[in-house]
Amino acid sequence: MPSDKPRRFTFLLVDRFTMLPFAAAIEPLRLANRASGATLFEWRLVGPLGQHATCSNGARILLDGGLDNDQPAGRDDVVIVCGGTEIAREASKPVLNWLRRQARGGASVGAVCTGAWVLAEAGLLDGRKATIHWENHDGFAEAFPEVDLFRSVFVHDGNRLTAAGGTSSIDLMLHLIAEAHGDQLAAEVADQMLHTAIRTDQDRQRLSIPTRIGVRHPRLSAVITRMEANLEDPISPAQLAADAGMSTRQLERLFRRYLNRSPKRYYMETRLSRARNLLMQTEMSIIEVALASGFSSPSHFSKCYRAQYGSTPYRERGTGAVQKGGTAEA
Incomplete structure (x- = not known):
């Protein structure tokens, strides 16, 4: 009342x-x-x-x-x-x-x-x-x-x-x-407030995958959803394709057509993005970040990270880039 x-x-x-x-x-x-x-x-x-x-x-x-x-x-x-x-x-x-x-x-x-x-x-x-x-x-x-x-x-x-x-x-x-x-x-x-769609506590923060990637293809969306849910233990492209009811070659063509990259490359970029967030927002060790992002070898993680961001995880930590708590601007 x-x-x-x-x-x-x-x-x-x-x-x-x-x-x-x-x-x-x-x-x-x-x-x-x-x-x-x-x-x-x-x-x-x-x-x-x-x-x-x-x-x-x-x-x-x-x-x-x-x-x-x-x-x-x-x-x-x-x-x-x-x-x-x-x-x-x-x-x-x-x-x-x-x-x-x-x-x-x-x-x-x-x-x-x-x-x-x-x-x-x-x-x-x-x-x-x-x-x-x-x-x-x-x-x-x-x-x-x-x-x-x-x-x-x-x-x-x-x-x-x-x-x-x-x-x-x-x-x-x-x-x-x-x-x-x-x-x-x-x-x-x-x-x-011209707020035409009142959201509830059941609504999620990010746009749906089809909206986010600009592609409405159910199989592609399903594969990306599985990728994002399995960053710590990556699933092989062959298994992703089989679970989506297609061949590995079909999956490859799908990613090339709509995202201009291979499934392996897309998966790697997603894992590295998570790794970067963990580096910037936590005090986890480099090896802990690597494992949490699906890399079993710190050296392989460092090599992939440098190829993506132009700097090694160690160097970013050393230059004071780590800010526990993150840098969200929204």
């Missing part, structure tokens, strides 16, 4: 937060107030620096306050961490302690974009369902195995809320608006 008291949201803007998911989270609240003719929601902005926060595009946002003297959120409040690039750097002791204090006070705690990394560092997602931007999924899964990670656009698990980034914040907020004040108000807000 809706409460007469406005529900308060506190947005924690860490340095280099991403603008789009933050704006997509706060605007539905404003539009809900406007559409209803009442103050259903209130919000404030806080951050470690206290005066302003700089987002990844260089813009600065004025804050309502810092963390030092900030009062804990109430039981009906919602605290949202807005993440962005190089997120692990922002999981400082003051930030983690502040988040734990909000959670102890009974507030719902959530995150958009890479903010889930900070929640996980604080131990607030242990044993919980959560999501994070697809680009950071592999690194997060390796760093926080105690979190039940999903690839959906948002996850609502009790008093824990996570949205993957980009426009997924809209869907999470519409979900909360509908839950508190009905589907009609949520639909009115969606219409105001």
Whole structure:
């Protein structure tokens, strides 16, 4: 039953937060107030620096306050961490302690974009369902195995809320608006935002494979799906072809025709992409990254990586390219 008291949201803007998911989270609240003719929601902005926060595009946002003297959120409040690039750097002791204090006070705690990394560092997602931007999924899964990670656009698990980034914040907020004040108000807000397809927690983050590769061929899509699901233990082209009901030569022609590369080359590029994400987002050793990407030999992994990216895994680590937490910009 809706409460007469406005529900308060506190947005924690860490340095280099991403603008789009933050704006997509706060605007539905404003539009809900406007559409209803009442103050259903209130919000404030806080951050470690206290005066302003700089987002990844260089813009600065004025804050309502810092963390030092900030009062804990109430039981009906919602605290949202807005993440962005190089997120692990922002999981400082003051930030983690502040988040734990909000959670102890009974507030719902959530995150958009890479903010889930900070929640996980604080131990607030242990044993919980959560999501994070697809680009950071592999690194997060390796760093926080105690979190039940999903690839959906948002996850609502009790008093824990996570949205993957980009426009997924809209869907999470519409979900909360509908839950508190009905589907009609949520639909009115969606219409105001020209958000014509409200997604649920069952919708996945990335485009379907046919849309992503620009090809609607069921057998090709099925093979690529199997490849993406088996990066750590690659399946041979012959087996992929047999399982798809075609010969190896037919599979080869299919990939050449639509993707201008062999199945082996496509599979290799996909595995190397995963390896690069793990290198950039985790502190896994080179051999652990190699094994997680389907390479049994570190030397072969290094050779293939250099051919693809122009640098060896060791050199990228040595030049400080590793940023645990990743660099998602959505």
